[in-house]
Amino acid sequence: MAFNPENKNIKKALQKNEPGQPTEPKDKLIIPVYNDENERTKNYTFTLQPSVRKRLDGLAKEHNFKSASKFLNELIKNM
Numbered sequence: 001m002a003f004n005p006e007n008k009n010i011k012k013a014l015q016k017n018e019p020g021q022p023t024e025p026k027d028k029l030i031i032p033v034y035n036d037e038n039e040r041t042k043n044y045t046f047t048l049q050p051s052v053r054k055r056l057d058g059l060a061k062e063h064n065f066k067s068a069s070k071f072l073n074e075l076i077k078n079m
Contacts, residue, residue, distance in 0.1 A: 030078055
């Protein structure tokens with residue numbers, strides 16, 4: 001199926017972003033991909049609500065992380 005190259009919407013979609021315009025907003029949360037990077041870690045203690053911890057565990061498992069702490073670490077590093 002072909003498209004009409006004169007269609008303004010298609011031209012606009014295919015054009016590159018102009019310099020100075022960000023491609024994505026900075027406040028968008030990007031879920032990290034599991035990366036088996038072995039950097040030494042140190043233990044820290046902080047508190048979470050039980051429902052938040054349950055959701056954190058689920059997200060970590062869903063994205064193939066070995067633990068919730070590794071997932072949270074990558075998430076924060078990518079911010």
